[in-house]
Amino acid sequence: MREILLSVLFLCAFIDGAWADYDCPNHPISVADAGWCKFFDEFAFRDQEDPARKINYLVKESLAAIDVPDKAIRSYAFVISVWDYRKGQVDEEELKGIKADKPAILKFLSEQGFDEAIVLNNGDATADRIRKIFTEYYLPKFESAAAAGQKIRFMFIFNGHGWQPRSSGGTGALALADITDDSDLDYDHRFSLAELRGLLQDVSQYTQASIALLGSCYSGSVFEDGSGHEEDFAPGAAAWIAAAAPRGVEAWELKDRQGTVFFQNLIRVIETWRSAEAELAPQDPAGKVVDMTKYAPTLRDITSYINNQHFFGGANPETGEHYPPFIVDTIEFSGGKRAAYRFVAGQDLADKIGQNIGLNFTKVAFTxxxxxxxxxxxxxxxxxxxxxxxxxxxxxxxxxxxxxxxxxxxxxxxxxxxxxxxxxxxxxxxxxxxxxxxxxxxxxxxxxxxxxxxxxxxxxxxxxxxxxxxxxxxxxxxxxxxxxxxxxxxxxxxxxxxxxxxxxxxxxxxxxxxxxxxxxxxxxxxxxxxxxxxxxxxxxxxxxxxxxxxxxxxxxxxxxxxxxxxxxxxxxxxxxxxxxxxxxxxxxxxxxxxxxxxxxxxxxxxxxxxxxxxxxxx
The missing domain is CATH 3.20.20.80 (Glycosidases)
Known part of the structure; x- marks a missing residue:
């Protein structure tokens, strides 16, 4: 048995009606399928009309929405975690890292200021359900919200196995719970990265900031050219994908099986970035210019730091080489949405910044x-x-x-x-x-x-x-x-x-x-x-x-x-x-x-x- 998590066999192991609204009892939302309501329960839901709901100032700043009322801003997440592949020949020890990631991911979303999250685990994440949640929940909701002038932030997360296409130029897939082995070609047992890319493109046309974090092997095949070209200061909305490994390359778990290399390092670097790098002090004697670049690193900042520092704990003991680099590219391949996606400090830290230097955020230039x-x-x-x-x-x-x-x-x-x-x-x-x-x-x-x-x-x-x-x-x-x-x-x-x-x-x-x-x-x-x-x-x-x-x-x-x-x-x-x-x-x-x-x-x-x-x- 391997001492590193996510073996080639497992994380990466698989090569080649009528519309009706239902009101959820626990949350003020309507969905197309009453069975979806339970998928909102794992993450702390924040009611958009709640007067106590406060949007992190850095979230507003990253969305170019400083002057937008809090009620007109909302952040959505769609999280899929698959660690139970019961139909496949999978050693459960090899799946602990994926399962261990989930609480860290949900905590991360909360710290990033997300308001709601749909969470699908294992067999709940069917290809049909994933597709319908995009097309029957997010797309109509985002379209109407954008038409009303709202600012929307969206994050899609997948953590599980990857499926590699048999052809060298083909696009891979997310491996779902019912997949059996590398010869399983049933489309219901996987979700095509090409289809996912199209759905993300559809969603991103209505959002101010969209990002997909794909933790599976071969996930880099979601890109047309397999590499990223982010322009941090392009105007307009942000729409990005970060993949755990390039086309044809495996992703891995941490050696101690306490999480995956991709998500644990991504979260760790973002948290370290803002706590260790940021200085709670103004730049100018008047106290009104604050260095905020260290509180709001871009996706490129984070992935470049990880890749340059080989922030994975040295060489992969299985291969003797460095772990594969994280890669990013735009969701909108036409180049229409290249503004940077920014991660932000939690609200508590944002408040602390203001308190420590005696600033009112409405009067500060963040530089x-x-x-x-x-x-x-x-x-x-x-x-x-x-x-x-x-x-x-x-x-x-x-x-x-x-x-x-x-x-x-x-x-x-x-x-x-x-x-x-x-x-x-x-x-x-x-x-x-x-x-x-x-x-x-x-x-x-x-x-x-x-x-x-x-x-x-x-x-x-x-x-x-x-x-x-x-x-x-x-x-x-x-x-x-x-x-x-x-x-x-x-x-x-x-x-x-x-x-x-x-x-x-x-x-x-x-x-x-x-x-x-x-x-x-x-x-x-x-x-x-x-x-x-x-x-x-x-x-x-x-x-x-x-x-x-x-x-x-x-x-x-x-x-x-x-x-x-x-x-x-x-x-x-x-x-x-x-x-x-x-x-x-x-x-x-x-x-x-x-x-x-x-x-x-x-x-x-x-x-x-x-x-x-x-x-x-x-």
Missing amino acids: GSSIEGRSDITVVHTPGTYSIRGIDLSSGNINDDLDFKSIKQEAGISFVYFKASEGQKPLNAERMQKEDQAYRKVKRAWDKARAAGLAVGAYHTFNFCEDVEDQFDYIKQRVHRTDDLLPMAIDVEWYDGKPAPGTGGCSLTAALAHSKIYTLARDLEGYYGKKPLIYLVSSSVREIAGDSVDYPLWIANFSSKAAAVGPGEPWTLWQYTGKGHIPGTANLVDFNYFFGNATQFSQFQKSGSNIAGEVAGK
């Missing part, structure tokens, strides 16, 4: 630091909470057919920055002709964007080797002063300690680059009467911006940490992705968020001042 050695540089980890979004365009991704009224409505943007100039005025006639041609295209788009009611602004790509005064003169020729013009932006392409190719081949230090850039910034402020933005990738902030807080920053960072500068002052604009889509072009464009609300954006448009700094903690 965190992403630049080593600069705790004053803040980040924000849920861009969905910001209402002001915009794009930046150059002549290369503009065409004359762009309809900015449609772009404004369909992409949900409020402003556009256009590239107006680069370096000094060209001395070469051919180059000047090309730049004039590009500028005319930009100007036509600029006028159309302004006519569509969008705020417009211009950016200048800085050349490190050309004279600052000559660049300033060229900007003035291209960009005329108007009251409604957004503050100018200086595009500083500095990477890995030197100018990016094409922005000047001369050798200069970061200190000299800083001096030249900020000289141009002062000239622009004097001429346009507004503080210009300094655009930088976050990794260059420390080198180029240094300790300066004279000018607001436009930060480019597409990863899980988007930086900003100034003691307690966040970024002003954050370019969070370069893969955005707008109607009228197949070209990918940059999307940006403004740190602040509509009133603060209006003030920024007039002065260029980082008004959002006052919100974040000044």
Whole structure:
């Protein structure tokens, strides 16, 4: 008998009407089948109308629902645990880990702020019942709730054996209690991962955050390509799957049979993350900027940490190799829902945070630091909470057919920055002709964007080797002063300690680059009467911006940490992705968020001042 749990034979062992509502007596819910009512009893049900029901602030923040009433938010879980495979040739000792996981999973759901859970154990989890619970309970409930403006969070959990398809490219299945052995091809004895994926896609179209945690062997075959591509800061809803093992690979129990590798480590790292990593202290002296990234790690944060640390207790004694990596990918394979799923601290800890630092959660900016050695540089980890979004365009991704009224409505943007100039005025006639041609295209788009009611602004790509005064003169020729013009932006392409190719081949230090850039910034402020933005990738902030807080920053960072500068002052604009889509072009464009609300954006448009700094903690 194996000393590790979940042998290849067992966890992974299986290769290849009329609608009626019933009111449940113990809970204020209606279901399509009266027999389902008992499946709500294992988890502490929270009535949506109960005035004592309190939504964890971090749940609201992770759902971009800070200002949404508690009654308009609800979290649902669907848990399936199968440890009794009585028809199969299964040693019960090999199933203890799955059974041991269940109380830990239910406790975890409670700590994560879930309101209700359907729990199916062993033979209760039939293929027909799983299918009907999705289609006759969750889908109609979520559709009507979403239509009423509610924010919904959903988690699906399966813990049990996996079934591997006979064909190398086939999709596996969840092994249900009636399955016998690896030759059992009865569709009622397993639940196809392809069907599950489709049901999760259907559900996720109505939710703000959906996640599936699959603890079975071969569960990675649920993905089309078997790997994950999470974008932590993509806009919109989150819809993700985490699988215990890649396609064709076994998952395991812990050696002591006190749980499975997948669920015990997942839960342990989330709990350790928030208790050991988080500091109950504000980032700024005013006490209003709190590092919350450590209280709300993403699914990617957790799985990457586990995989990188081999957090499974060393090598697998059966194989002598590391345990298989956990993998994640989006439920929506079209790429429509790539926002990160965030785990959150329990309500008790959330309250403790506020009590320990004397904060009222309604007045706190939840941020965190992403630049080593600069705790004053803040980040924000849920861009969905910001209402002001915009794009930046150059002549290369503009065409004359762009309809900015449609772009404004369909992409949900409020402003556009256009590239107006680069370096000094060209001395070469051919180059000047090309730049004039590009500028005319930009100007036509600029006028159309302004006519569509969008705020417009211009950016200048800085050349490190050309004279600052000559660049300033060229900007003035291209960009005329108007009251409604957004503050100018200086595009500083500095990477890995030197100018990016094409922005000047001369050798200069970061200190000299800083001096030249900020000289141009002062000239622009004097001429346009507004503080210009300094655009930088976050990794260059420390080198180029240094300790300066004279000018607001436009930060480019597409990863899980988007930086900003100034003691307690966040970024002003954050370019969070370069893969955005707008109607009228197949070209990918940059999307940006403004740190602040509509009133603060209006003030920024007039002065260029980082008004959002006052919100974040000044």
